[in-house]
Amino acid sequence: RQQRKLSRKKKGSHNWYKQLLKVQKLYRRIKNIKKDIKRKGILSILRTNPQFITIENLNIKGMMRNKRLANSFQQIGLGYIVEWLKIKCRDYGIELRQVDRFYPSSRICSDCGHTQPMPLNQRTYHCNHCGMMKDRDINASINLKQATDYTVIV
Structure with a gap:
């Protein structure tokens, strides 16, 4: 107004x-x-007071090129969140890990390790190998926690 x-x-x-x-x-x-x-x-x-925090190295500039997602990503301010997280992890003495952007966190089963394709419109992960069903984001966060190939930022 x-x-x-x-x-x-x-x-x-x-x-x-x-x-x-x-x-x-x-x-x-x-x-x-x-x-x-x-x-x-x-x-x-x-x-x-976690021992470590694992984040993904996201291609924010690439996401901003998508006209449907650009406004949402701008409103969220992912770059600011990552920078503030780095500062605070340094202050609190918490290890901040960063996983490569091509790490298939959404496609790996967090229970058995089986990898399968996962389209973006599918919100529930259903493993064909062990039968596990979880929310897509929860499964990806568990996989990020269990990731072994990462770089330590802080």
Whole structure:
């Protein structure tokens, strides 16, 4: 609403500048709320005192080229999350591991190690080898925890 009010004002007028300040304050507030949520989320993970945290080396620039996903990835701010995670892992003395972006974390069965293709529209991982069924993201996170081929960042 504030942005629409600004667009109706005559550019350069006194009222336009007053409205511009309102819009800037609003955007600053939204930015600070998002930053606070990210920081509190990372701190809640770190306060569980894990031995290590494993993340994937994601191609964020490549993801930003996808017009359907670009806005979502920009809103999340993955780059900021990774940088803040590095800083806090250094402060807390927690090892931060990074797995290669081509590591098939979603395609490996976390129970038996069997690899099978996993299309993006399929949200449940069903292993044809051992019959295990788990949510795709939970299975991938277990595989990242069990990963042996990684680089230590912090």
